Amino acid sequence: MAPPDPILGVSEAFRADTHEMKLNLGVGAYRTEDLQPYVLNVVKKAENLMLERGENKEYLPIEGLAAFNKVTAELLLGAQNDVIQQQRVATVQGLSGTGSLRLAAALIERYFSGSKVLISSPTWGNHKNIFNDARVPWSEYRYYDPRTVGLDFHGMISDIKAAPEGSFVLLHGCAHNPTGIDPTPEQWESIADVIQEKNHIPFFDVAYQGFASGSLDTDASSVRLFAARGMEFLVAQSYSKNLGLYAERIGAINVVCSSSDIAKRVKSQLKRLARPMYSNPPIHGARIVANVVGNPELFNDWKEEMELMAGRIKSVRKKLYDSLSAKDNSGKDWSFVLKQIGMFSFTGLNDAQSENMTNKWHVYMTKDGRISLAGLSSAKCEYLADAIIDSYYNIS
């Protein structure tokens, strides 16, 4: 009997709990202040438009909806970016972030046999599974420093430098999952330096564009930094969080190449990998994105809703920080809650402490100490602060 998924299994356990104060800070799905799931207004508008038009349900091409592929690459890199103008990016619609990562992993396995992927320690729990199932070897680079609850920058650079030439380096474009700790722009430059030095290939996982800072462009700046250097790299995108399209499974794998001819060839090989996996991707989510991003009015509406979502998360971070600081008299510095960015916070709680959060306080989170701020309301910040303080100080 296989064990439950460490992340998705948390929601299963939460559903089974009947305690009135229960709090689901497990999976990264945005909740309103009333802790309700949220379908963006702009998405509802797009779906109504689609229904009015009465579009058909024919198979998409293997590479997905052309209109979607166009807007997603432009959203990521900027429509005026050289990469786009020179048609140097191969974009294939994928099954959200997971599916896009899996296609890329399959490409790596076929064309870069023996090359490994360097993943951050820690990283999203499913990354390892994806590379394992795709039979791509991986190793870790230092990332999280528990002493500072911040980035172990020197460890990161060292480990990337020490890896065999031509390794793939998996980077979180923004809002690192699970830690919420992102490199600064200067640190990104140094990361790009060492990657170029070692002829490594950057591989971005961009699941939170717009969600981290509230600005789509700002959140893409790490990716654009690499593009500006003329580097080749991969980017997996997801619209699960930023457009709230979780269950529609919409994302893309982008491979930025040195020429348009190479991009065409790479795209053809990605198609060859997609066909025996699922033949062609689902239309619904792709049409929603194409309609929202491709329509200036809807696109503006989206940006506003995105700012609201990101804004709510920033405000609960502040409230949680204030509650923790007020309740904890030991002088411990809880400011990492404010400095971390995006949906998640790495609390620094260990296995046993995280278990206490669940068993005693009915706060559901992942065992690595990650909490999803998206699942926290202002109303529950005080309760959560109590739970965290109790677990941190009374459990070892």
Add this chain to the structure above:
Amino acid sequence: MSDSVFASVVQAPEDPILGVTVAYNKDQSPVKLNLGVGAYRTEEGKPLVLNVVRKAEQMLVNDQSRVKEYLPITGLADFNKLSAKLIFGANSPAIQENRVTTVQCLSGTGSLRVGAEFLARHYHEKTIYIPQPTWGNHPKVFTLAGLSVKSYRYYDPSTRGLDFSGLLEDLGSAPSGAIVLLHACAHNPTGVDPTSDQWEQIRQLMRSKGLLPFFDSAYQGFASGNLDADAESIRLFVADGGECLAAQSYAKNMGLYGERVGALSIVCKTADVATRVESQLKLVIRPMFSNPPIHGASIVATILKDGDMYTEWSVELKAMADRIISMRQQLYDALCARGTPGDWSHIIKQIGMFTFTGLNTNQVAFMTKEYHIYMTSDGRISMAGLSSKTVPHLADAIHAAVTSAA
């Protein structure tokens, strides 16, 4: 600037089946005909979204309480239960005894791939036997999943029917426990199905050798027009209490092609085994796509759970199946009228969306070049792409190919 890291990546050829549509789209001829991919077309040559599907979709969009939260890894629970009932029968003992695990997957392809990955990891025999010929994508799905692929005789070109003794011989000499891919109905590409008696013989042989059936059911309701009749082969196997896998697709029978809706069911000996199998299926799915897409599955569930909508669906489905049967008759009549050499009765004997014409690659190429007919090079044509208006043009093309091209 150093060489591209992707310098060694070569241009992959177009997918042979989907590539037909690519070529068709490029053709400017006003008489061009796309008989490549199996997507239903109306008499007017247009794609069809079923009325009941539009209805269901409207209901879903109007429902303000609906959200887009991640489905569980195994997919939409209602959809899974209803899909199992549809294929195995509402009163199936296997379902009542909780011996069936069903997981939502990406249409037929996705269901086959997840099933194959599961078998490659957990089943003791890593060889799958596929019929000769079979759907072009089958070998790649199984190979990439980690299985090794062998074939069993199926189509007899001399009779344009089933090579039944060849089939029995080949399955008879397969190693005990080997996996066998079976097309539940409307064999793709040949349209040649075993009779009920033949299915019974196949079942006995397979059970005696412990061969594991893996059904591909992409045309339930589309073959005969009757949903239960088209599931008989599968139900025959399930009735004997044995185990099997079944990949279901709603692409054709609900016209949900691009929504990618399907399900993988594994019928196990006991409920306990089914539970454990399901937990392992989740481990295959999570690193592939995490959880499946909600839209298409919600449409299916809406229709299947409502008696009236279910009836409406079966009526629309029968109408599609009947139109195809009528195209078969019209094409056959047109070839007879032209005195086209050869016996063309296989056109009306074969079942389902496709006809295996028996035309060779040269003849196919000729038809494409001279008559702008697009089809796969194995001579398979999709009857769903024909209309009363276009049958004469196709008949002319076949006639010309047979009388002039090699």
